[in-house]
Amino acid sequence: MSTPSTDFHRLWLTETIRLREEFAGPLEDGEANRRARAAGGGLARRIQTRALWLAERDGLLAALRHWRQGGGLALAVLLAIALAGGAGMAMAALGSGQKGPINVFWALGSLLGLHLLTLCGWLLGLLFAGDSGGALGRLWLWLSEKFARDARAAQLVPALLLLLQRQHLGRWALGLLVHGLWLLALAIALVTLLALLSTRSYGFYWETTLLDGDTFVALTQGLGALPALFGFGLPDPATIRASADQALTAESARQAWAGWLLGVLLVYGLLPRLLLALLCLSRWLSGRARLALDLSLPGYRLLAERLQPSSERIGVCDAAPEVMPGIPASALGAPLEGASAQLVAVELDEGRSWPPTLPSTVGDAGILDSREQRRRLLDRFAERPPVRLAVAVDPLRSPDRGTLALLGELSRSAKQTRIWLLPPPPGEELDEERLDDWRIALNQLGLPHGSDSPLAWLESGHD
Known part of the structure; x- marks a missing residue:
């Protein structure tokens, strides 16, 4: 992301975002908040990081x-x-x-x-x-x-x-x-x-x-x-x-x-x-x-819990469990630590066999089905971005805006990203018109894609 040339310009853009949200309502800021938390620093610094990401996204x-x-x-x-x-x-x-x-x-x-x-x-x-x-x-x-x-x-x-x-x-x-x-x-x-x-x-x-x-x-x-x-x-x-x-x-x-x-x-x-x-x-x-941000303003006070949770401000009282309640461990995949390449799937049918056999250097980030699973994985990628990321999608489904937005956010969380358009399960035929819809949408996002397995690329960095 290109950044303003001086601290004054960063403060200026941050104040512009605050006024915009004050008059037009809160912006969609999930990815901006994740990036701000991952960047660290005090609350004022995180608010500026969030605002600069939103300013670039919205053309400010x-x-x-x-x-x-x-x-x-x-x-x-x-x-x-x-x-x-x-x-x-x-x-x-x-x-x-x-x-x-x-x-x-x-x-x-x-x-x-x-x-x-x-x-x-x-x-x-x-x-x-x-x-x-x-x-x-x-x-x-x-x-x-x-x-x-x-x-x-x-x-x-x-x-x-x-x-x-x-x-x-x-x-x-x-x-x-x-x-x-x-x-x-x-x-x-x-x-x-x-x-x-x-x-x-x-x-x-x-x-x-x-x-x-x-x-x-x-x-x-x-x-x-x-x-x-x-x-x-x-x-x-x-x-x-x-x-x-x-x-x-x-x-x-x-x-x-x-x-x-x-x-x-x-x-x-x-x-x-x-x-x-x-x-x-x-x-x-x-x-x-x-010159500094006035953190007493209501717009900035509302951001405090999202950008600097109370656990950071007062310390963690109890260690977090391995898996959050209500989310199956299999859905989260193998631990991300130590794996510079990751494979993740988005909204696969239960009839598909997943995951495929992976090399030891490739981590399984699981299947993303719920909003909470997406949030947790994106938070983990924000802390430790993978070098290579392959995202498997089922082209039998339509490329809706929510899925495309998720693919764009996942791609920005990794240094290199490929989209894997999975072949249909045995006995099913792939709709060419729907496959063309996927290709058009992914080309508009600028995301590399294909139907061939990306496992060799994940392992070595080349096909």
Whole structure:
């Protein structure tokens, strides 16, 4: 069985199976439970083993791969939008790349206005809405589901969100996405701004109706104080006053305003997004390391007895008898220990002589007639899988779904399996049409079959 790449993906699939059973009822999980018990480990490990087997059988493992591919495509789309948006912000700030005087505060609003609004929205959502990823986070989830093109992938998103709520990881995962995209957009805006300012000549001015000159000077120097600590230019009060209503032609004035604009973008744009992205990343990594199944949930409590019987948890009080009451010893066949090859029959008529004479290296697993016999044999095979297994069936019977499901489960319990279509007893004729039904059904299951005795193959591994 192919397995998910990380512990997080295994937990995600396990939570998906729990939600599916909670809303649609218990799944057919006999073989999954046997494999989980045989794999051993604690209860949480067994629940995950069971869930992964069910997920692969029901197509959820493939749906997870499709969803991850869709998530990658959605991320690529958002990255492209961030690249174009960052360049667009810089072009809009400097008049779409045309030379001419620039209103510094209109330029600043073009560069930082939407960034500051969305940043405040994210912080408010973090405080009041819990696991908030903002509009970009929700857009990524929606696009991921659309690009997955798999209806079963819709079951994965609710399970993902519930799983992330355990350690409040939703806010940090989506926050990392949001701040990472904004960091990219603002970095592209900074690079574009540098390129434009390096290749074109711009003059800067400011104008206002309500504010007086002193207020504007104080506002400009207040915004530029922190960037000035990193070496960016800061216009002096005389330059700021002289820039009212008209752009100065002096080179020093243009350079001071350009340095101030770049510094404000870096300090109030890129640095906050970088710090928040690093915070989200550290919280995501630490929270994911602590992520585990909540075994107190009703769905997992119901699995405890099936996957970890009380005899395992509290110890065995009395040794089990050689043969369970109500099951004849002959029906269970010879002990399986020491036999790497096994022969088992399914629902044979009493008139047939069974078993045939077997080599000493081949074990007789008996005749399976009841559900309890099937369960016990499958449990034993789960603990010690045979290398080679031959399953004898009577082609006089119809290949019903229950028998075919049993053959499939038996085949998965051994490394190699063959189906033996027994010849009819003396005096009876084999219905060719029914035999064709068996062949078609076994071919669909991918099981080798034939009417020749498999005893030589069981003994030596070849015919």
